[in-house]
Amino acid sequence: xxxxxxxxxxxxxxxxxxxxxxxxxxxxxxxxxxxxxxxxxxxxxxxxxxxxxxxxxxxxxxxxxxxxxxxxxxxxxxxxxxxxxxxxxxxxxxxxxxxxxxxxxxxxxxxxx
Amino acid sequence: xxxxxxxxxxxxxxxxxxxxxxxxxxxxxxxxxxxxxxxxxxxxxxxxxxxxxxxxxxxxxxxxxxxxxxxxxxxxxxxxxxxxxxxxxxxxxxxxxxxxxxxxxxxxxxx
Numbered sequence: 001x002x003x004x005x006x007x008x009x010x011x012x013x014x015x016x017x018x019x020x021x022x023x024x025x026x027x028x029x030x031x032x033x034x035x036x037x038x039x040x041x042x043x044x045x046x047x048x049x050x051x052x053x054x055x056x057x058x059x060x061x062x063x064x065x066x067x068x069x070x071x072x073x074x075x076x077x078x079x080x081x082x083x084x085x086x087x088x089x090x091x092x093x094x095x096x097x098x099x100x101x102x103x104x105x106x107x108x109x110x111x112x113x
Numbered sequence: 114x115x116x117x118x119x120x121x122x123x124x125x126x127x128x129x130x131x132x133x134x135x136x137x138x139x140x141x142x143x144x145x146x147x148x149x150x151x152x153x154x155x156x157x158x159x160x161x162x163x164x165x166x167x168x169x170x171x172x173x174x175x176x177x178x179x180x181x182x183x184x185x186x187x188x189x190x191x192x193x194x195x196x197x198x199x200x201x202x203x204x205x206x207x208x209x210x211x212x213x214x215x216x217x218x219x220x221x222x223x224x
Binding site: 042090102103107 | 154214215
């Protein structure tokens with residue numbers, strides 16, 4: 001069974017640009033959660049999607065948005081990038097919304113110059 | 114605001130030693146506490162704890178939760194170099210079902 005995949009793995013952008021990251025969950029998983037990981041703040045929850053609906057949202061500005069498609073694949077968008085958005089963005093999928101069955105992808109390393 | 118604090122921030126021990134990692138939390142409507150191991154990129158799930166005093170064990174790793182004192186510990190006995198990683202603690206609150214993570218403990222095992 002293929003694991004969670006994320007694309008791209010690495011990305012370099014400049015301030016003010018926007019970026020879209022993609023996450024393909026494990027086949028059959030309907031929940032996708034997104035996290036931002038930085039050395040200073042650690043792992044922070046961004047949002048969770050289940051069956052194309054955003055169910056939970058963390059404390060991030062509106063520049064961070066996401067969506068989920070009917071095949072459970074999810075995208076995360078960040079508009080008007082800031083230097084502080086440089087981070088590892090992780091997504092995780094689970095069958096339902098059970099965190100002990102949550103599997104993480106390898107992450108997308110975003111660098112904002 | 115929910116808060117998770119892990120200590121120590123980093124730890125260096127020799128192979129064969131036993132280590133104890135700490136996680137304390139302040140959260141409204143606690144639901145569960147989870148431990149993850151992060152070696153390179155993706156965290157991998159270790160334990161989920163919901164009840165006080167019941168030890169969860171997997172090989173050389175074990176964990177226990179104290180809901181009265183609001184903390185959990187993760188023990189690793191007879192450490193090996195493969196245990197070198199960042200260990201993350203996260204708390205789930207009911208009502209919003211989001212995870213709040215601590216900043217992690219970086220464990221380094223010296224051969």
